[in-house]
Amino acid sequence: MTQYDYIVIGAGSAGCVIANRLTEDPNTTVLLLEAGNPDTKPEIQIPLECTNLLGTEVDWGYFSQPEPYLNNRKIFCPRGKVLGGSSSINFLMYIRGNPHDYDHWQELGNPGWSYQDVLPYFKKSENQQRGASKYHAVDGELSVTDFISPTIISQRFVDAAVALGYDHNPDFNGMQQSGAGFFQLTVKDGKRHSAAAAFLVPILQRPNLTTITGALVTRLLFEGTRTVGVEYLHERTLHQTRVNSEVILSAGAFDSPKLLMLSGIGDAEQLQALGIELVANLPGVGQNLQDHVVVPVPYEATSDLHTAITSNGIAESGLFLHSEGNLDTAPDLELIFGPILFAPPGYTHSSLGFTGLVTLTHPQNIGSVKLRSLDPKDTPIIQMNYLQSQSDVQKLIEGVKLIRKLFHTSAFDEFRGKEIAPGADVTSDTALVAYIRETCGTVYHPVGTCKMGIDSMAVVDPELRVHGVKGLRVVDASIMPTLTTGHTNAPTIMIGEKAADLIKAKGRVSQQVSAAIAS
Numbered sequence: 001m002t003q004y005d006y007i008v009i010g011a012g013s014a015g016c017v018i019a020n021r022l023t024e025d026p027n028t029t030v031l032l033l034e035a036g037n038p039d040t041k042p043e044i045q046i047p048l049e050c051t052n053l054l055g056t057e058v059d060w061g062y063f064s065q066p067e068p069y070l071n072n073r074k075i076f077c078p079r080g081k082v083l084g085g086s087s088s089i090n091f092l093m094y095i096r097g098n099p100h101d102y103d104h105w106q107e108l109g110n111p112g113w114s115y116q117d118v119l120p121y122f123k124k125s126e127n128q129q130r131g132a133s134k135y136h137a138v139d140g141e142l143s144v145t146d147f148i149s150p151t152i153i154s155q156r157f158v159d160a161a162v163a164l165g166y167d168h169n170p171d172f173n174g175m176q177q178s179g180a181g182f183f184q185l186t187v188k189d190g191k192r193h194s195a196a197a198a199f200l201v202p203i204l205q206r207p208n209l210t211t212i213t214g215a216l217v218t219r220l221l222f223e224g225t226r227t228v229g230v231e232y233l234h235e236r237t238l239h240q241t242r243v244n245s246e247v248i249l250s251a252g253a254f255d256s257p258k259l260l261m262l263s264g265i266g267d268a269e270q271l272q273a274l275g276i277e278l279v280a281n282l283p284g285v286g287q288n289l290q291d292h293v294v295v296p297v298p299y300e301a302t303s304d305l306h307t308a309i310t311s312n313g314i315a316e317s318g319l320f321l322h323s324e325g326n327l328d329t330a331p332d333l334e335l336i337f338g339p340i341l342f343a344p345p346g347y348t349h350s351s352l353g354f355t356g357l358v359t360l361t362h363p364q365n366i367g368s369v370k371l372r373s374l375d376p377k378d379t380p381i382i383q384m385n386y387l388q389s390q391s392d393v394q395k396l397i398e399g400v401k402l403i404r405k406l407f408h409t410s411a412f413d414e415f416r417g418k419e420i421a422p423g424a425d426v427t428s429d430t431a432l433v434a435y436i437r438e439t440c441g442t443v444y445h446p447v448g449t450c451k452m453g454i455d456s457m458a459v460v461d462p463e464l465r466v467h468g469v470k471g472l473r474v475v476d477a478s479i480m481p482t483l484t485t486g487h488t489n490a491p492t493i494m495i496g497e498k499a500a501d502l503i504k505a506k507g508r509v510s511q512q513v514s515a516a517i518a519s
Contacts, residue, residue, distance in 0.1 A: 003242045004031040004210070006503070007230050008250060009217045009259070011036075012085020013489055014476045015250035016195040017125070017496030020141070022503065023209045030208065031241060032200075033215040033232055035251075036081035039088050045191040048309045053089040058082040062254060062379055064367075069387040070437050077382055078444060079252055083213060084196030086252070087489050090444065091312045092185040092192055094144045096122050096173045097484030097491050098330035108481050109454040110462040112498075121497040122173075122490065125198075129184075135174045141198040142493065143188035147316055149308035150182060153301070153354055153415050154316035157337040158182070160411040161319045172320065177485060178331050180319040186489070190310045195493060218376040220247060220263035220472065222279050227471035233376070246471045246503065250496070253446035253478040257286035257369045258380045260450065260459075260474075265466065274374060280468030284457035285450060286380075289367035290483045292443035293386045294336075294359045295396050295436050297403040298343040300417030301352040305339040314338035314355070319406075320485070323395050330485040333399050334359040335406070341420075344439040349420045356407065358399030359443055361485045364389035369449050387437060396440065397432050445488040450478035463502045464495075475499040 006022055008015050011034035019032045041058055043049035055061055060079040066072035080086035099115035106114040123137035129145040132138045147154075161180035162168050169179030186193045203209060214234060221229040221240065229242040249256050260266055264279035266286065271278055307313050315338050320331035341353035367384040387393055400422070407416060418424065422435035450459040450466075458481075460466055464473045477492045484491045 001229075001240055001242055003244060004029045005244045006246055006248060007031045007033065007241060007243045008248045009033050009230065010085060010250035010252065010255070010476065011083050011196060011200060011211070012080060012250060012252060012476065013087045013195045013492040014496035014499070015248070016084065016199040017493055018248055018250060018475055018500055018503075019209060019211070020199040020203055021497070021500035023203060023206050026208055028208060028507075030210070032209065032211045033217055033230070034083055034211070034213045035216045036083065037213050039083040039194065039196050041082070044082070044088050044194070046309060047092055047185065047187060047192055047312050048307065050089065050091050050312050051314065054078045058089055060254075062382060064382045064384045067384055067386055069385065070440065075384060075386070075441055077254070077442060077446065079254060083200060084194035086444070087186070087194040088192070088196060090489055091315055092187060093312070093315055093487045094173070094184045094186050094490050095486030096494070097486050098177050100330040101482065101484045105452070105481055110452050110481065112462055113452070118494055118498060121494045124497050125493050133174075135171070141202070142186060142195075143193040143198065144184050145187045146184055147182060147308075148187075148190060148310040150311065150316050151305050151307055151339040153305050153339050153412075154182065154337055156411040156415070157317045157406065160406040160409040163409050163411060164406065166319060166321060169320070172318075172486070178320045178322065178327070180317065182317045183315055185312060187310065216376060217251070217259060218262070220259065222264070222469070225279060225469045227469060243471065245507065246473060248499070248503070249472065249474045250476045252476050253289065253449045254369055254380050254382060256474050256476055256478045257449040258371065260285050260466070261371050262374070262376055265469065270370070274371060276374070280466070282459050282467055284459045286369040287457060288448040288451045288481070289369055289382075289384065289446060290363070290365065290448040291367070291384055291386075292359050292361065292445045292483065293363050293365065293392065293396075293440050294357050294443045295400060295440045296342050296344060296421065297356040297358065297400055297407075298341050298347075298349070298353055298420040299355070299407055300350050300420060301354055301415050302417050303415065304352060305354060305415070307339045311339070313340040314342055315357070320361075323398055330361065332361055333395060334361050334486060335399065335403060343420050347421045350417075353417070353420065354415070356403035358396055358403060360392055360395055362483060363392045365392065384442070386440060386442075393433055393436060396436050397429055400432055400436070443487070445477075445483065447477040447480040447483055447488060450474045451481045452479045453481055464499050473499065473503070
């Protein structure tokens with residue numbers, strides 16, 4: 001049986017970082033297993049093609065269960081199934097979140113995760129087009145750039161927000177997050193710069209790194225409570241590989257808890273009901289699912305907006321704000337502006353248009369991920385519970401009203417056509433609630449299902465080691481105890497960077513102990 005020092009499950013935003021950093025030591029061997037295929041699909045490299053990647057062979061294509069607060073609609077929940085994971089199919093937006101997010105993680109019992117603790121890891125990854133500063137760095141692998149040719153109308157969105165009294169913010173990842181400005185993207189030379197492109201492709205030839213694509217991990221292998229390897233399906237054959245040090249699970253907020261449960265780690269009662277032998281009773285596995293919710297407000301445009309191929313189309317500029325005026329917290333609304341149409345099904349319109357998206361940065365919905373069956377190839381049961389809180393609904397109503405107000409400032413006079421949805425005649429709060437429940441969806445940011453902490457529902461400790469077992473860590477967005485303010489790709493890459501240092505530190509201690517015993 002083959003053997004490696006570390007096995008990394010999932011070549012996504014965190015897994016690619018882990019594989020890179022651990023193999024910097026030529027004496028450390030790493031096996032990287034990815035269920036998807038290489039990132040050779042041409043559309044992956046073209047930013048404007050991002051929406052056309054969803055639902056294709058590079059997407060797991062998950063759906064939620066019927067959502068009880070959304071008229072029992074099933075919500076499409078795409079996840080990357082390809083080298084780079086979701087960083088290869090996302091909308092390329094680089095948003096770190098708010099300092100309050102990370103300080104809150106630390107307050108929840110996670111020392112070492114405050115904003116001041118994690119800022120160096122954001123900077124470590126970053127090659128910032130604008131240059132180095134207190135908040136940015138230029139020596140990292142990940143290219144972070146401005147839009148090459150933003151549309152004029154996206155600037156008009158910023159102008160409209162400033163006209164309504166909001167601050168202009170040139171950098172959502174800088175001194176403050178609130179205000180209106182342009183997003184930055186993970187783009188290099190006009191092409192998508194995924195975690196695979198940044199961290200993995202440049203090191204694929206390292207002799208101490210073995211990368212296998214098309215490899216579906218079916219279960220973790222244990223001797224007692226120690227993780228000793230993995231089993232995976234590759235080219236219709238089951239393989240088993242042993243690990244010397246640790247297995248690092250980086251399969252994402254849906255598939256990391258799924259694999260833990262298939263391997264006997266989770267709620268004892270649920271696992272035993274399925275006939276799964278219990279390894280560790282952790283009732284928090286698959287719980288605490290959180291995600292950002294979004295409502296579209298599309299308008300027709302009176303002329304072609306000339307969106308560049310280097311744009312992501314759906315999100316060029318935006319506005320972070322505090323709907324309730326409490327500036328001592330993170331913004332609770334994000335308004336996203338894009339120069340393309342993103343209209344709900346059933347609404348008639350011309351082919352020209354622009355869209356405002358109303359996003360809750362800290363919604364109250366808490367969902368779950370559960371096993372559908374004992375078959376590793378079966379999809380998990382995903383329940384999001386969007387809009388279970390009336391306060392979330394009310395904030396979305398206010399957001400829709402604000403989008404309309406922005407679009408009806410003089411800044412948009414040159415471009416504004418009719419409102420496609422919900423439609424100019426939909427004005428009452430009751431009618432807006434009906435529209436929101438019928439059309440809202442996900443911003444594709446599931447987190448929290450293997451949350452970090454020390455309470456009874458925590459799955460990993462502050463060093464991301466799974467409670468109750470040895471030799472196993474989870475390193476991906478599932479460890480977030482709460483959502484970050486904005487988009488989750490940059491925070492997930494940061495988690496990979498910090499975890500790599502934690503793993504290396506543990507390895508150094510082990511080497512010192514072994515040397516002391518030998519002497």
